[in-house]
Amino acid sequence: MKKTLxxxxxxxxxxxxxxxxxKDRLIQETDITVHDxxxxxxxxxxxxxxEQQLLLEHERIVFQFPFYWYSSPSLLKEWQDVVLxxxxxxxxxxxxxxGKEFMLAISTGGPEAAYQAGGYNLFxxxxxxxxxxxxxxxxxxxxxxxxxxxxxxxxxxxxxxxSAEELVRHLKLNY
Ligand SMILES: Cc1cc2nc3c(=O)[nH]c(=O)nc-3n(C[C@H](O)[C@H](O)[C@H](O)COP(=O)(O)O)c2cc1C
Numbered sequence: 648m649k650k651t652l653x654x655x656x657x658x659x660x661x662x663x664x665x666x667x668x669x670k671d672r673l674i675q676e677t678d679i680t681v682h683d684x685x686x687x688x689x690x691x692x693x694x695x696x697x698e699q700q701l702l703l704e705h706e707r708i709v710f711q712f713p714f715y716w717y718s719s720p721s722l723l724k725e726w727q728d729v730v731l732x733x734x735x736x737x738x739x740x741x742x743x744x745x746g747k748e749f750m751l752a753i754s755t756g757g758p759e760a761a762y763q764a765g766g767y768n769l770f771x772x773x774x775x776x777x778x779x780x781x782x783x784x785x786x787x788x789x790x791x792x793x794x795x796x797x798x799x800x801x802x803x804x805x806x807x808x809x810s811a812e813e814l815v816r817h818l819k820l821n822y
Contacts, residue, residue, distance in 0.1 A: 648678045648819050649707040650704070650707070651678060651679045651818055652682060653679055653680065653709040654682050655682065656712040656722055658720050659685075660685070666712070668808065669711060669810070669811050672814070673815065676815060679818065680701070684722050685722055688722065693725060702744065707791075708747055708749050709752055709818065710749075710751050714756070717768075727782065731782070741786075744786040746788075748822070750794070750818070751794070752818075753776070753793060753795050755798070756799060758797055758798030761797075794817040796810045
């Protein structure tokens, strides 16, 4: 299995159902490093050198987060702004992420049917996550199929647990 880094971005895991379940499950996997961004940086001051080193040590990079306003929680956006620097992640000399793989694991409140033409959110998850795909492209990473679990409010405890197993399987696939 590819050495995998899962960057978890949830501002309040104590009230989380699905992202907490996913995180607790992923921690049991020896080939997966789980990095809880809000726990590491409660004041929002990101250690750029530390984050870049973590990225270098892994081949598959995963962002795991609850969908907030059709994107990620804000600390993950801040992380992108400060960690993916010119001359490191992009630009003619910025080749450090080149050849790695990149993936998203997202939970949404809205159900699957809402995320399509004619659905109440109008756009598909594929369309709404294009900025992540573009970032992956610019930094030379291969964008892998996104893992989504939707309509999470309506899931039973059993379905939540099963989604964690599905996520593990998804993360371990060769694409
Ligand atoms: C600030 C905020 C913004 C949200 N925006 C969206 C959204 O744009 N689309 C959506 O489907 N759900 C949205 N939700 C619902 C969350 O995605 C949902 O509660 C979350 O995926 C549940 O995961 P958890 O159990 O780990 O907290 C939002 C929730 C909050 C608190």
